[in-house]
Amino acid sequence: MPELKTHIGGLLHPMVSLNQPSPPRRRRARSMSSDERREQIIDVAMPMVAERGTQLKTADIAKAAGIAEGTIFRVFADCWMLV
Numbered sequence: 276m277p278e279l280k281t282h283i284g285g286l287l288h289p290m291v292s293l294n295q296p297s298p299p300r301r302r303r304a305r306s307m308s309s310d311e312r313r314e315q316i317i318d319v320a321m322p323m324v325a326e327r328g329t330q331l332k333t334a335d336i337a338k339a340a341g342i343a344e345g346t347i348f349r350v351f352a353d354c355w356m357l358v
Contacts, residue, residue, distance in 0.1 A: 313350045316340055316357065324358050333357075 307315065319340040323331050333354050337344040351357045 309350055312342075312346065316342070316347060316350060320357055 316336065320331075320336045323336060323339065327335075333347050334344050336357075337347055347354070347357065
């Protein structure tokens with residue numbers, strides 16, 4: 276069976292195939308109060324900070340916590356407030 280192509284913006288796009296499965300959707304993090312979210316982030320981040328020190332990135336913390344990186348900055352004014 277020939278590979279089907281799809282239109283993007285009215286143009287035939289060769290890189291998108293209808294035969295390819297779509298990537299799995301990420302689930303949203305559980306809804307929490309700011310205080311609960313702060314505790315969750317601290318619980319995840321502290322062992323990582325102890326292990327990696329200043330080389331740790333907020334993106335790594337967010338991934339480990341299962342949240343978006345922007346969530347860290349909604350709860351903490353900046354990354355230094357976290358540590």
